[in-house]
Amino acid sequence: MKERCTAILLAAGIGRRMRGVKSDVAKQYMPILGRPIIWYTLRIFEKSPIIDDIILVVGRGELEYARENIVDKYAFHKVDRLIEGGRERYLSVKKALRLIEEDDLTRSNKDGYIFIHDGVRPFVTEKLIEETYQAAWEEGASCAAVPVKDTIKKVGKRDIIEKTLDRSVLYAAQTPQVFFTPMIIEAYKMLEERKEELEERGIAITDDAMVVESMLGRPVRLVTAYEENMKITTPVDLEVAKVLAEERYKSYV
Numbered sequence: 043m044k045e046r047c048t049a050i051l052l053a054a055g056i057g058r059r060m061r062g063v064k065s066d067v068a069k070q071y072m073p074i075l076g077r078p079i080i081w082y083t084l085r086i087f088e089k090s091p092i093i094d095d096i097i098l099v100v101g102r103g104e105l106e107y108a109r110e111n112i113v114d115k116y117a118f119h120k121v122d123r124l125i126e127g128g129r130e131r132y133l134s135v136k137k138a139l140r141l142i143e144e145d146d147l148t149r150s151n152k153d154g155y156i157f158i159h160d161g162v163r164p165f166v167t168e169k170l171i172e173e174t175y176q177a178a179w180e181e182g183a184s185c186a187a188v189p190v191k192d193t194i195k196k197v198g199k200r201d202i203i204e205k206t207l208d209r210s211v212l213y214a215a216q217t218p219q220v221f222f223t224p225m226i227i228e229a230y231k232m233l234e235e236r237k238e239e240l241e242e243r244g245i246a247i248t249d250d251a252m253v254v255e256s257m258l259g260r261p262v263r264l265v266t267a268y269e270e271n272m273k274i275t276t277p278v279d280l281e282v283a284k285v286l287a288e289e290r291y292k293s294y295v
Contacts, residue, residue: 046094046154047175048147049087049120049218050138053080053108053161054101054127068101069274070161071111074287079274081116082164082291088120090171093157095122095147097138102126122147132247136230143227155179156226158250159218162274165286171218174265178220181263185220185251187213188267216267219250225260226250232257 053070070080087093098121100108105124113121123141127134135158142151155178159166170186177184190212196205221229233240233253240247247253251262274283 044092044175045179046149046151047092047157048122048142048151048154048223049093049096049157049159050099050135051080051083051087051096051159051161052099052127052131052134053083054099054104054131054134055162056101067107068104069280070100071107072280074164074280074284075291078112079164079283080112080161082287083159083161083166084112084116084118084121086164086166086168086171087157087159088118090168092168092171092175093120094154095149095151096120097123097125097141097147098161099125099127099134099138132230132233132253135250136234139227139230142223151223154223155220156223157218157220158226160273163217163271164274164283165270165272165290166218167271170265170267170271174218174220177263177265178222181261182222182225183220183251183254183260183262184265185249185262186216186218186265186267186271188216188269188271190214213264213266215249215251216271216273217249219262221250221254225254225258229253229257229260 056068071078087096105126109124113124125137128137141147155175174184174186190209194207194209194212195203196207198204230253233247254260254262270286272279274280
């Protein structure tokens with residue numbers, strides 16, 4: 043029997059690396075085939091039978107825009123809460139988790155599972171959602187990832203190569219990342235308590251799986267994904283995304 047699943051979709055970025063692209067809106071609202079990028083992401087989570095509700099996290103001052111031009115316009119009924127994010131990614135996740143912890147959703151998800159996904163990864167599939175859920179159900183936590191293709195060098199002072207890493211055991215993390223609800227809430231509480239210490243030690247927490255790994259010492263099951271599950275970050279990414287959307291979703295727009 044499936045547990046309750048809430049998706050936290052992060053769409054609060056400002057697109058600092060999208061220089062050169064003329065747009066009056068943030069990258070998540072930029073159009074591909076006439077629909078905003080975030081539409082493609084929301085559509086998959088809306089369709090998935092695994093997902094019960096969605097918390098959509100948007101940038102400061104974007105609540106009204108996102109509600110009118112995304113949620114209401116396209117009738118995304120699973121969006122239970124629309125909130126503003128924080129200055130950093132982890133703060134946006136923390137705000138969404140607080141809603142769940144405080145039972146501030148239409149239905150409680152204190153003992154279910156939380157999906158955390160980048161709003162600008164529009165080519166996630168229902169199959170990947172199902173596979174990451176299954177892995178999290180078995181292990182407690184899961185992370186979509188792809189094998190590294192390039193040879194990776196570890197570099198030291200003066201940009202001198204110190205070591206060539208074994209790429210056969212290296213993966214690039216993606217989203218969705220899925221967690222048993224009490225686990226991710228506990229991990230974020232510990233992160234808040236230790237944030238200052240980690241900063242002093244120069245340790246940067248870059249994704250949610252790392253929060254669970256670092257704070258709780260719990261294993262995270264890797265789920266092999268695919269390169270098309272890309273995060274649209276640069277102008278080149280945007281052009282690639284347009285080609286992918288043309289191939290996959292033309293019939294929907």
